[in-house]
Every structure is written in C-alpha cells, then in structure tokens.
Amino acid sequence: MSEFPYKRIVSLVPSLTELLIDLGLKGQLIGRTRFCIHPEDDVEDIEIVGGTKKPDLEKIIELKPDFILANKEENRKEDIEVLQAYTHVQVTDIESVEDALLEISSLGITLGVNNKAQKLVSKATKLLSEIPSERELSVAYFIWKDPWMTVGKDTYIHHVLERYHLKNVYGDQTRYPKTTLKELESKNPDLILLSSEPYPFKEKHIQEIKEACPVAKIELVNGEWFSWYGSRMSKAFNALNTWRSKL
Known part of the structure; x- marks a missing residue:
C-alpha cells in the first residue's frame, strides 16, 4: 500500500x-x-x-x-x-459542476489515484456533452417544507439545473432561501421539482403546490441526481439526460 x-x-x-x-x-x-x-x-x-x-x-x-x-x-x-x-x-x-470535476482531479493527485480520478472526470464530462438540446424551462427546486426552502445561485444544484436548460426562478438569491407558496405563485415557473432529500417529498405535496401553481408541471425527483457530486455524477448525468429529453 x-x-x-x-x-x-x-x-x-x-x-x-x-x-x-x-x-x-x-x-x-x-x-x-x-x-x-x-x-x-x-x-x-x-x-x-x-x-x-x-x-x-x-x-x-x-x-x-x-x-x-x-x-x-x-x-x-x-x-x-x-x-x-x-x-x-x-x-x-463545491458550488458548481466545474468545481466538482476539479475536486475529483485534485483528490486523485493528493491521494495517489490520479489515473482513476481522470477516468471518472472523462466519463462525467462525456455525459455532460450529451445533454439534450431542449428549450429552456423556468424551474423552482424545493429541498424543504415548513418553511418552504429552495436553492440559490451559489449552489451545486443550481448549476446542475442550468446545465440542463432549467432556469432557476430563485437564481437571483443565494444559498438556500426560504420562500412561500404565494411567492412561488408570483414567479410562475414552468416546472416545479420536489427533491427526495433532504426533505422526503411525496405525492401528497404535489396537490398542495398545484393549488398555488395549477399550470406548472410538478415532479418528484431523485435528489441525488442534482446534489451528489463525486463519482455519482456519472450515474446522475446519465439518468438526467434521459429524464430531460422526456420533460
């Protein structure tokens, strides 16, 4: 060793x-x-x-x-x-996809496993190049309820959304801002995503949001796709490429 x-x-x-x-x-x-x-x-x-x-x-x-x-x-x-x-x-x-890829490379060098690290970076980068060219949609991504919490521009989640042509309606804020369904209604996003973590959103929460935004498309999503960096990025980007093409 x-x-x-x-x-x-x-x-x-x-x-x-x-x-x-x-x-x-x-x-x-x-x-x-x-x-x-x-x-x-x-x-x-x-x-x-x-x-x-x-x-x-x-x-x-x-x-x-x-x-x-x-x-x-x-x-x-x-x-x-x-x-x-x-x-x-x-x-x-780590606040962006670029930060995450650089960190894999950096850790690979620091920990004596540079070749394996570069293979992971190359795989994730290739999947990013295969993101479907779909029209941009405005999106709200929720991570918590009571109070309702979303994501701002200086988060990894925000940058993943951007890569997938999803414009964060809370992108003018930072970190994890609190919001309300009334404020969400005023922002009127095309798409509302309810993450599986850290708050375990379920089907029952869709109806609650539907009352505020009856026209928006609302989906439960795997939070790991949007928030786990490192080697899970390849699994996430592979799944997201398929998911985005079906939106």
Missing part, C-alpha cells in the same frame, strides 16, 4: 466517501458519517463517526487519521478547526 500517501482517512462528506471508494481507497477509509450510505455494501464495515453537522470529534481523534475529508457546506467550521489541530483536514468547496 506504499503508493498511497495517506493510510488512515476519515470522510465527513457522503458523496465524497463514495468517491474515495470508487477511487480504490476503501482500504484506507477508517471512518465515515452515518449519512455516507453509498456504495451500500462497501460502507457497512467502515466505522461511523457521527453525522455531518455533529461528528463525534473524540472518536475521530481516537482513530488517529492522517487525512480528513470535509466540505465547507456539509460540515461546521468549528468542528473542522478542532480536527485541524490534530491532523491534516482537506476542506472542499
């Missing part, structure tokens, strides 16, 4: 845990969050060290990692600062 510069890795980012495994680094992964659920068979025997927002800092330190993978959005600054006193913490910052 001498080719790997880091031998004891803890990942606090679900989508990047999957990436590390797909890069052939399962043998180096000694800790993950309980939200790191992919690939299902591979993560089962990797120790859980709490959640993304509430990691078990004592357990992580006891594991003596030599590399911790974190994310600016997923993890709290105060937790990262504690861990930085003990070992190297790489904090990723």
Whole structure:
C-alpha cells in the first residue's frame, strides 16, 4: 500500500466517501458519517463517526487519521478547526459542476489515484456533452417544507439545473432561501421539482403546490441526481439526460 500517501482517512462528506471508494481507497477509509450510505455494501464495515453537522470529534481523534475529508457546506467550521489541530483536514468547496470535476482531479493527485480520478472526470464530462438540446424551462427546486426552502445561485444544484436548460426562478438569491407558496405563485415557473432529500417529498405535496401553481408541471425527483457530486455524477448525468429529453 506504499503508493498511497495517506493510510488512515476519515470522510465527513457522503458523496465524497463514495468517491474515495470508487477511487480504490476503501482500504484506507477508517471512518465515515452515518449519512455516507453509498456504495451500500462497501460502507457497512467502515466505522461511523457521527453525522455531518455533529461528528463525534473524540472518536475521530481516537482513530488517529492522517487525512480528513470535509466540505465547507456539509460540515461546521468549528468542528473542522478542532480536527485541524490534530491532523491534516482537506476542506472542499463545491458550488458548481466545474468545481466538482476539479475536486475529483485534485483528490486523485493528493491521494495517489490520479489515473482513476481522470477516468471518472472523462466519463462525467462525456455525459455532460450529451445533454439534450431542449428549450429552456423556468424551474423552482424545493429541498424543504415548513418553511418552504429552495436553492440559490451559489449552489451545486443550481448549476446542475442550468446545465440542463432549467432556469432557476430563485437564481437571483443565494444559498438556500426560504420562500412561500404565494411567492412561488408570483414567479410562475414552468416546472416545479420536489427533491427526495433532504426533505422526503411525496405525492401528497404535489396537490398542495398545484393549488398555488395549477399550470406548472410538478415532479418528484431523485435528489441525488442534482446534489451528489463525486463519482455519482456519472450515474446522475446519465439518468438526467434521459429524464430531460422526456420533460
């Protein structure tokens, strides 16, 4: 295993845990969050060290990692600062598809798996080049209810929507703005997407929104298609290419 510069890795980012495994680094992964659920068979025997927002800092330190993978959005600054006193913490910052592809490349170099990383980047890039050229639709993408929450322009989700010719009606705002059905009605999007995560939207929520926007097309969508970066991007873009052509 001498080719790997880091031998004891803890990942606090679900989508990047999957990436590390797909890069052939399962043998180096000694800790993950309980939200790191992919690939299902591979993560089962990797120790859980709490959640993304509430990691078990004592357990992580006891594991003596030599590399911790974190994310600016997923993890709290105060937790990262504690861990930085003990070992190297790489904090990723991913707000766009381009950021995500660059991060795969960067991690590939840092972790000694550059060839595998470049194959993943090439596969995702090829799928992006195959996005159907459909007419632009205006869209609202919901991630939460009570309060209703959507996505702003500085999020990975927003940039995925843009790639698929979907104009975010909340694209003049930042991060994850709160909204109301009344405000949604005034924005009058062509399409309303209800994500499967983090809020588990169901069929019953479609009717509630339909009352505010009776003309809009409303769909339940797999949140992982729009929000998981890393190696899942290829699975997502493949599914999205088919989905977009059928809209």
